[in-house]
Amino acid sequence: MAIAKKIKQKTRQFIDSKHMLKSITVASFLESTIVPIPLEAVLIPLMQARREKLWLIALMATIGCIIGAIFGYALGYYLFDVVGDWVINTFSNPEQFEQVKQNMQAQGFWFILTLGIVPIPFQIAMLAAGATKYSIFLFLLATVIARSIRYFALAAVVYYAGNQAERIIQKHKTKALVAVSVLVLLLWWLSTLI
Numbered sequence: 001m002a003i004a005k006k007i008k009q010k011t012r013q014f015i016d017s018k019h020m021l022k023s024i025t026v027a028s029f030l031e032s033t034i035v036p037i038p039l040e041a042v043l044i045p046l047m048q049a050r051r052e053k054l055w056l057i058a059l060m061a062t063i064g065c066i067i068g069a070i071f072g073y074a075l076g077y078y079l080f081d082v083v084g085d086w087v088i089n090t091f092s093n094p095e096q097f098e099q100v101k102q103n104m105q106a107q108g109f110w111f112i113l114t115l116g117i118v119p120i121p122f123q124i125a126m127l128a129a130g131a132t133k134y135s136i137f138l139f140l141l142a143t144v145i146a147r148s149i150r151y152f153a154l155a156a157v158v159y160y161a162g163n164q165a166e167r168i169i170q171k172h173k174t175k176a177l178v179a180v181s182v183l184v185l186l187l188w189w190l191s192t193l194i
Contacts, residue, residue, distance in 0.1 A: 003037060020050070021060045028064025032122055032147075033071055040154060044166045047158040058155035065147040066140065069126050073139055076130020092124045100128040108134045109142050110191065114184050116146025149180065 024046070031039045043061060047054050075083055088097045103111045108129065115125040129139045153176075158165040 020046070021053070021056060024057055024060045025064035025067075028061040029068040029071070032065040032068030032126075034123075040169070043151070043154055044158065044169060047155055048163060048165060051158070051162075054155050054159055055152075058151040061151045062144070062147050065122075065151075066143055069122070069140070069143040069147075072123055072126025073130040073136065076127035077133065078130070080127065080131040087123065087127055092121070097124060097128065100124050101132055104128045104132045104134055108132075109138045110184070110187075112139055112142035113146050116143055117149055117180055117184060 024043070027042060028039055031037060039061060043057065047057055050057065075087070088094055092100075100111075104125075112125050112129060112134075115122055126139075128134075154165075154169070157169055161168050
């Protein structure tokens with residue numbers, strides 16, 4: 001948690017910076033590709049301090065994550081033979097990655113959507129999608145939906161709860177993640193019936 005405190009301190013320093021929105025996009029890119037530290041530690045205080053740019057901050061975080069997802073997909077698609085082992089061993093393990101590949105082939109869209117919402121490193125889904133040559137369109141669609149839910153939900157909580165948002169998010173985060181995950185899984189199940 002010491003990292004989260006340092007991140008919050010740095011966030012307060014660039015709140016009024018003219019590069020704030022670009023920085024959020026870069027931070028989101030890095031979080032989705034190589035730095036598995038939740039961006040929420042930065043976004044919540046930033047959104048509270050800059051409520052006039054609340055929705056724009058959520059949008060820039062989403063864009064950064066989508067750019068990161070394209071990068072991760074390209075790594076899996078073009079360079080999996082070269083960097084795949086390093087990434088798997090850094091963020092996961094070979095058995096987990098093999099399971100991800102099987103899930104990708106069977107239920108790729110819903111699998112990506114679920115991994116994009118729950119607090120599991122998304123890097124493994126990006127690599128698996130690229131490595132299995134999963135449809136880039138469906139991959140991006142699932143990524144956009146999942147990350148938009150993540151960042152715009154934070155913005156909505158800050159919009160309605162104001163300075164109490166961080167406390168409310170901490171208190172109800174697990175319940176919210178479970179509820180959204182159950183909803184996604186229910187939709188996934190319903191899609192298999194159609």
